[in-house]
Amino acid sequence: MTDKTETALTHGRPMLELTNIHKAFGGVVAIEDFSLTVRAGEIVALVGDNGAGKSTLIKIISGVYTPTSGSIALDGAPVQFSDASSARASGIEVVYQDLALADHQPVYMNLFLGREKTKPPFGLLDRKAMMQETQALVDELDVRIPSARATIKDLSGGQRQGIAIARATHWAKKLVLLDEPTAALGVAETAKVEKIVEALRARDLAILIISHSLDQVFRLSDRICVLRRGKQIGIRETAKTDKNEIVSMITGVH
Numbered sequence: 508m509t510d511k512t513e514t515a516l517t518h519g520r521p522m523l524e525l526t527n528i529h530k531a532f533g534g535v536v537a538i539e540d541f542s543l544t545v546r547a548g549e550i551v552a553l554v555g556d557n558g559a560g561k562s563t564l565i566k567i568i569s570g571v572y573t574p575t576s577g578s579i580a581l582d583g584a585p586v587q588f589s590d591a592s593s594a595r596a597s598g599i600e601v602v603y604q605d606l607a608l609a610d611h612q613p614v615y616m617n618l619f620l621g622r623e624k625t626k627p628p629f630g631l632l633d634r635k636a637m638m639q640e641t642q643a644l645v646d647e648l649d650v651r652i653p654s655a656r657a658t659i660k661d662l663s664g665g666q667r668q669g670i671a672i673a674r675a676t677h678w679a680k681k682l683v684l685l686d687e688p689t690a691a692l693g694v695a696e697t698a699k700v701e702k703i704v705e706a707l708r709a710r711d712l713a714i715l716i717i718s719h720s721l722d723q724v725f726r727l728s729d730r731i732c733v734l735r736r737g738k739q740i741g742i743r744e745t746a747k748t749d750k751n752e753i754v755s756m757i758t759g760v761h
């Protein structure tokens with residue numbers, strides 16, 4: 508299904524193109540004929556009630572699940588991921604609501620978790636380079652932390668989520684998927700994390716965000732894509748719709 512609004516965009520090149528994606532788990536159809544293009548510099552929100560298929564879609568894009576049928580293109584080239592690490596290697600990063608950070612490690616080690624920088628001749632950790640890169644990144648995204656050396660467990664929920672998003676941004680060359688990034692946060696922390704997400708726009712990445720908060724969706728997104736029981740109900744430009752329309756698309760009640 509292609510919505511008219513898909514062609515009326517002024518953003519960058521198509522970064523993620525999903526075409527006729529279908530996913531069934533045995534007899535349960537989780538996603539039915541889903542098509543969406545997300546462009547560089549664009550934030551698209553994926554909304555729908557519990558069980559609508561949002562997480563399944565994120566898992567398909569990030570290589571956790573293989574679609575039953577349909578195709579995915581990334582930055583113009585067809586891709587088929589065998590697992591999450593092959594999606595990561597292609598430039599896709601996911602931030603989940605439950606943070607995947609190492610609590611007892613400093614911020615800079617978290618940023619490079621599993622991809623640490625080393626220096627010759629002995630392959631020792633290049634802590635200085637990692638700290639400098641971390642500092643530059645948190646400064647750029649305005650993630651306010653005491654220092655790149657701070658231990659994760661000493662940071663607030665908002666700061667930690669800021670680090671998780673900064674890490675995703677650092678490694679994602681093409682696409683960042685945000686799965687309820689502020690679900691566990693209070694109002695002030697949510698506002699800070701939203702500012703960080705806003706700052707990602709300037710990095711020419713495509714961003715797909717799942718959020719149950721329609722206020723947040725309206726604050727952040729350029730377009731809103733609605734799913735209901737695995738079906739794609741429609742895509743709207745955020746500036747040209749309102750909450751009432753989106754709620755009735757989500758619930759099917761007019």
Ligand SMILES: Nc1ncnc2c1ncn2[C@@H]1O[C@H](COP(=O)(O)OP(=O)(O)OP(=O)(O)O)[C@@H](O)[C@H]1O
Pocket residue numbers: 532535536537555556557558559560561562563564
């Ligand atoms: N691994 C699985 N095996 C079988 N059915 C599944 C599996 N994962 C998801 N489903 C089913 O697919 C449908 C979509 O679920 P999904 O978790 O993607 O929805 P969601 O929109 O992310 O919901 P929520 O907002 O509650 O997280 C549901 O009917 C769910 O029961």
